[in-house]
Amino acid sequence: MSMSLDGFIADPDGDSRSLYPDLGNLRNSEALAEMIEDTGAVVMGRRSYDMGDTDEGYVDYEHQVPIFVLTHRVPEVPAKHDAARGLSFTFVTDGVESAVEQAKAAAGQKDVQVIGGASAAQQLIRAGLLDQIQISLMPVLLGEGLRLFEHIGSSSRRLEEIKVIDSPGRTDIRYRVA
């Protein structure tokens, strides 16, 4: 996930564009390309799903793999451009463990990636279901917005740095959760 130096993944309106001075730059990154290659399924929060579902389709969405959306209610109307973009959504209403289990089965030998939002990531951290955390630390202080790391419980969790990539305009760091 992309996060500002002060810990936000979006501004108070839920918009993450303020993190990126140059979106084209992000799209071409080494870390992103590697992650897409390794990803066999995606877990996504409902708010991220709704935000992605614009009239122009799933903007900036690069994963052509099964996507499992955490939600309390299955939407009555399907996303506007699913079929055209080849995206496959499954709505999971029985909790984060179930979503991860289904995503793992779909991913086979590949990784399950969690793509937004803060709430989904926080649920997964609390449940101890994350093996790795990859952060693109963006060189900006937003001052306010949606924090990635809060509501994750008060116990300390040791991480292990696996990889640091000093990409132009940001720092990508991958951690193993101990």
Place this chain on the structure above:
Amino acid sequence: MSMSLDGFIADPDGDSRSLYPDLGNLRNSEALAEMIEDTGAVVMGRRSYDMGDTDEGYVDYEHQVPIFVLTHRVPEVPAKHDAARGLSFTFVTDGVESAVEQAKAAAGQKDVQVIGGASAAQQLIRAGLLDQIQISLMPVLLGEGLRLFEHIGSSSRRLEEIKVIDSPGRTDIRYRVA
């Protein structure tokens, strides 16, 4: 400043040791050595001053340069081991601008470094007095504690990455404040 991945510089008791699995490792870092070499004066918050003033003297304190302590009141009793360690403290009661001005005069051609705590750093960010921010991002999620980046206002501030050092056990990143 050292900060956990979730943005804390100390646990809820103000203790920053939980950030470091291995203090010795920190002491020998390239980034730290370079920073000490470049530092001509220090600005420090009152709480950091008080926390450093233990019976064993200024523990883990490496800067033998003039130190300007931001405070509302000058302490009646001097720090226990000032003289023995060669440390020079000046208490500044007329605000952060004054502290920075005095520190710059003392530093000459060298840098003024802000060493803790969160409150001092936040005041300096709000006042637009920081030229650079250096963060040692520690591989740990504390879950709760003292946040470095809050109360810094709601306007977005663009940073520019100057340098990333992938040190053992953490990532040091230096930013220029745009």
